[in-house]
Amino acid sequence: MKKQPRQAKDSASITRSQPFAARIGVAEDGVTKKLVVASKAWYQHSLNKFKVGESVTLEIHNRKAKRTEAQNRYYWGIYLPLIARETGEHNLDALHELFKGKFLTQGIVEVLGNKVRLKKSTTELGVGEFCELIMNIEAETGVAAPPTESYRLVNLKI
Structure with missing residues (x-):
């Protein structure tokens, strides 16, 4: 494999830190709110990714x-096998990757001179976001998601 030369960082490139846990507390004045970081070491590790004086954006949610x-x-035991049966695409992992690429793309970055699509993992989704993913897949494939009230996890023949 040919070694790729390092490219100069684009001033518009984005450095992202991993999320860190915190809670909203009350400052010493008893009125003002403050951010109380759960792990000061992890918080410091996140800060160390940036240069002193660098402008950053802090996102809190x-x-x-x-x-x-x-x-x-x-998803894996009922809906993906149903889609496989209805569409003829029997590789559940391929279907999963297709849907992640269509609906969970976070962006495209360059890595070693190659464009790479960053996709969010379904393990990172909230309950509502996962429901939205199912609805998007349903709209894309035309395969209705079965009711969830009393489904049984039986292996569908695909």
Whole structure:
């Protein structure tokens, strides 16, 4: 493999830190709110990715309930096999990657001179986001998602 020369960082390139847990607390004055970081070491590690004086954007959002194991079992055990049966594409992993690429793309970056599509993992989705993914897949494929009220996890013949 030929070694690629390092390219100069584009001033518009983005460095992202991993999320860190915190909670909203009250400052010493009893009125002002403040951010109380759960792991000061992880917070410092995140800050160390940036240069002193560099302008950054801090995004704060509340925690969301992660997609459930039941949702995951429904997706892999019921809905993907149903799509496979209806469409003739029997590779569930390929279907999953297709849907992630269509609906969970976070951006395209260059890595070693190649364009790479960054896709969010379904494990990162909240309950509502996972439902939205199912609805998007349903619209894309035309395969109706079966009701979830009393589904059984039986292997569909594909």
